[in-house]
Amino acid sequence: MSSATTYESTSSGHMCNMDRCVERTSLSIHNFGRRFYGCQQWSPDSVQACNFFKWLDNNTCPRGRATAPLVHERFTRYKAEAVATRNERDEAYVREAETRELLRIAKRKAEKSKLALQIAEDKVYKYRLALFLSWTVLGVYFVFSTVLGGHGHTQLRLP
Numbered sequence: 001m002s003s004a005t006t007y008e009s010t011s012s013g014h015m016c017n018m019d020r021c022v023e024r025t026s027l028s029i030h031n032f033g034r035r036f037y038g039c040q041q042w043s044p045d046s047v048q049a050c051n052f053f054k055w056l057d058n059n060t061c062p063r064g065r066a067t068a069p070l071v072h073e074r075f076t077r078y079k080a081e082a083v084a085t086r087n088e089r090d091e092a093y094v095r096e097a098e099t100r101e102l103l104r105i106a107k108r109k110a111e112k113s114k115l116a117l118q119i120a121e122d123k124v125y126k127y128r129l130a131l132f133l134s135w136t137v138l139g140v141y142f143v144f145s146t147v148l149g150g151h152g153h154t155q156l157r158l159p
């Protein structure tokens with residue numbers, strides 16, 4: 001319904017004290033596109049509101065009355081398709097958000113794994129270093145003990 005123009009409604013039959021009416025266009029099947037003017041107080045949701053109205057256009061022709069249901073049916077179908085498309089879009093948004101969350105979790109796990117690998121590699125390096133140092137110390141000890149031990153051994157010999 002449109003409310004482009006206002007009309008003085010001094011005609012008889014107006015039930016409330018509003019002095020202006022609003023032009024509207026009927027979308028009902030049997031009066032499709034037919035303009036009327038009615039009280040500003042009229043509301044489709046209220047039974048108590050003033051329901052004064054007067055047709056501005058003549059009655060719709062038979063061809064128009066026959067065409068209106070077809071237009072209405074097509075409109076209803078398009079509306080249902082639009083709702084279905086909107087629902088699919090909303091579902092896609094939800095799935096996209098879920099996928100993003102899974103990706104975020106996977107990235108965090110990957111970062112943790114990378115960190116754990118780095119720590120493990122550091123430990124391996126430290127153990128290898130410790131092993132190398134221990135063998136070096138052992139080697140040095142062996143060399144010194146051979147040299148000093150041999151010397152000691154000669155010292156320990158009785159003259």
Ligand SMILES: [Zn+2]
Pocket residue numbers: 014015016017018039040041042050051052
């Ligand atoms: Zn009224």
